[in-house]
Amino acid sequence: MALSLVFVILSVTLPFIAAVPSPATTECTGTISSLSDVAAAVKCTTVNINAFTVPAGSTFELDLAEGTTVNMEGDVTFGEENWAGPLFQVSGTSITFNGNGHTFDGNGAFYWDGQGINGGVTKPDPMMKIKISGTMTDVKVLNSPARVFSVSNPAKLTLSQITIDNSAGDASNSKSGSKSAGHNTDGFDVSSNNLTIENSIIMNQDDCLALNKGTNIVFQGNTCSGGHGISIGSISSDATVSGVTISGNTITNSDQALRIKTKSSATDASVSGVTYSGNTASNIRKFGVIIDQSYPSTLGTPGTGVKLSDINFTGSKTTISVESGAERVAVNCGSGACTGTWDWSELSVSGGSAGKITNFSGISGYSE
Numbered sequence: 001m002a003l004s005l006v007f008v009i010l011s012v013t014l015p016f017i018a019a020v021p022s023p024a025t026t027e028c029t030g031t032i033s034s035l036s037d038v039a040a041a042v043k044c045t046t047v048n049i050n051a052f053t054v055p056a057g058s059t060f061e062l063d064l065a066e067g068t069t070v071n072m073e074g075d076v077t078f079g080e081e082n083w084a085g086p087l088f089q090v091s092g093t094s095i096t097f098n099g100n101g102h103t104f105d106g107n108g109a110f111y112w113d114g115q116g117i118n119g120g121v122t123k124p125d126p127m128m129k130i131k132i133s134g135t136m137t138d139v140k141v142l143n144s145p146a147r148v149f150s151v152s153n154p155a156k157l158t159l160s161q162i163t164i165d166n167s168a169g170d171a172s173n174s175k176s177g178s179k180s181a182g183h184n185t186d187g188f189d190v191s192s193n194n195l196t197i198e199n200s201i202i203m204n205q206d207d208c209l210a211l212n213k214g215t216n217i218v219f220q221g222n223t224c225s226g227g228h229g230i231s232i233g234s235i236s237s238d239a240t241v242s243g244v245t246i247s248g249n250t251i252t253n254s255d256q257a258l259r260i261k262t263k264s265s266a267t268d269a270s271v272s273g274v275t276y277s278g279n280t281a282s283n284i285r286k287f288g289v290i291i292d293q294s295y296p297s298t299l300g301t302p303g304t305g306v307k308l309s310d311i312n313f314t315g316s317k318t319t320i321s322v323e324s325g326a327e328r329v330a331v332n333c334g335s336g337a338c339t340g341t342w343d344w345s346e347l348s349v350s351g352g353s354a355g356k357i358t359n360f361s362g363i364s365g366y367s368e
Contacts, residue, residue, distance in 0.1 A: 035060065042068075050074045051102075054088075056081035064092030064132070072102040072139070078124075080110040085124025085145070091131040093154060099139030099161075104128065108143030108185075112169055114176025116184025116206075117146050126150040126189065133157050143168055147186040148204070153195055159188075162200040169205050170226055186210045187224070190217065197222065207231040208251070213239040220247045229254040229281070232271060233261035234295045235306050239269045247277040247315065257281035257288050257320045260311070261295040264334075267305035277346065278316030288320040288349040292332045302359070304334035313347035313366070322352040328368060330355030338362065 030041025033050040035058060041047050042064055051074025054060045060076065070090075078087045087106055090097065106127045113120035125146035130136065133155035140163040141148055148164050151157070169182020176183075187202035190211045196218040202208045208224030211217060211232045224230060229251050232241055251257045258276060262269070281288065291311070293302035322328055328349040331338070338360040345365025354368035 038062065045069065047071070048073050049076065049102075051076070053077045053079060055079050057083050059086055060088045062090040062092070064090065064095055066092065067094045068092055069096040069098070071098045072100050075103040075105060077105040078107060080107050082111070082122040083124060084122060085127065086129045086150070087124050087127045087145075089129040089131065093133045095132040095134040095136075097132065097134070097136040097139070099137060101138050101140065103140040103142050105142045106144045108145050108166065108169060108182060109173070111145035112173060112176065112181035112183070114172070114179040114181055114183055116182075118184065120175070125184075130157075130159070135160070137161050139163075140165065142166075144185055146184045147189055147206075149188045151188060151190045151192055151195060153192045156194040157192075158196040158198065160196075160198045160200065162197070162202075164200070164202045164204060166205065167203040167226060180205050185227070187227070190214055193217075196220070201225075202227070208254075209246075210234075211241060211244065212236070213241055215240070215242045217241075217244045218247075219249065220245065222249045224249065224251045224254060226253050227255070229256035229259055229284070230279075231256070231259045231261060232274065233259070233263075235260075235262040235266055235269050235271060237263075237266045237269055237305065239266070241271045242273045244274045245277070246275070246279065249279045251279065251281040251284070253283045253285075254281070255284070255286045256290055257284045257322075258318075259287070259289070260291045260308070262293045262303065262306035262308075264294045264297065264301060264303035265305070266303060269306040270308070271306065271311070272309045274311045275315065276313045276318050279318040279320075281318075281320040284320060284322040284326055287327050287330055287355065288322045288352070289329045289347070290327075290331075290355075291338075292330070293334045293337060294332055299330060299332050299356070302332050302334040302337070304337045306334075306337060308333065308338045309340045311342045313344045315346060317346045317348055320347075320349045322349065324352060326352040327355035328352050329357070329366075331357040331360055331363070333359040335359050
């Protein structure tokens with residue numbers, strides 16, 4: 001009888017013993033004031049970043065515990081050295097990253113030579129590698145050496161109130177001749193799914209957004225200035241882009257407003273389900289809207305290996321004003337590569353001249 005009673009007590013109490021939290025989940029706050037603080041700080045679920053300078057040739061890398069909150073409490077500056085980078089990398093799931101208006105300063109002027117990643121000196125590229133899910137808010141990035149953000153989030157991520165200021169790269173310097181010193185300074189290079197980028201300001205010399213592959217992408221309420229506008233692409237072989245909403249953005253002083261570019265050599269790739277709504281663009285130098293399947297050429301011989309479908313201007317009207325030497329709309333499809341009917345009833349483009357539409361007759365609701 002006594003043995004039976006012991007057995008009953010154990011069977012009841014064991015579940016409560018098993019539920020005791022593991023010491024490994026103990027919460028703490030880690031503070032980073034130098035790279036030597038990182039290893040200890042990332043063991044905590046709250047990480048505060050004070051102002052400091054990252055030594056030249058080093059990556060400030062945060063591999064965060066799930067559910068960590070990061071608070072920037074000061075500006076982070078990166079030392080200058082010709083190397084491949086990146087300068088900053090953050091990874092983790094369900095992360096809350098609060099920039100609090102503080103700045104990552106890449107000291108781009110040290111590297112800028114008008115050639116970007118196509119030549120010249122070696123530049124840290126990208127400057128910022130983002131590999132988190134969750135949110136990143138109110139972060140400033142100043143003077144990236146080349147491309148700014150590379151985004152490859154593992155799950156849903158929202159980037160909001162991000163400021164990218166590479167406007168100093170608009171001017172030429174002794175190494176760039178008559179060209180802008182900053183080059184290949186894409187704001188957001190995206191190869192991911194379930195991403196929202198919103199309410200941000202991008203001042204640069206290349207694509208504001210370069211969406212290379214991904215699904216369920218929202219780019220909304222952003223301001224793009226000085227670069228190449230909002231781009232889907234360039235699309236390479238085996239890449240899929242689908243379920244994209246580009247809405248409520250303002251594009252100024254840019255080569256293009258809205259662009260889809262696919263590589264002429266690409267195969268087994270597709271772009272579908274793209275909706276443009278309520279965007280405004282002005283002082284556009286080359287093309288209001290350009291869809292071109294001849295990249296890296298512009299309006300050259302198009303390839304046929306990327307299928308384009310369901311590219312629409314609906315919802316609120318998208319209004320674009322181009323300069324006198326620009327083309328309003330140009331569409332350069334490979335034979336049979338653009339399919340279906342595209343509703344462009346909410347697109348208005350003024351100024352410049354009409355562009356050519358090649359190998360496609362499926363655009364409805366818009367004419368020049």
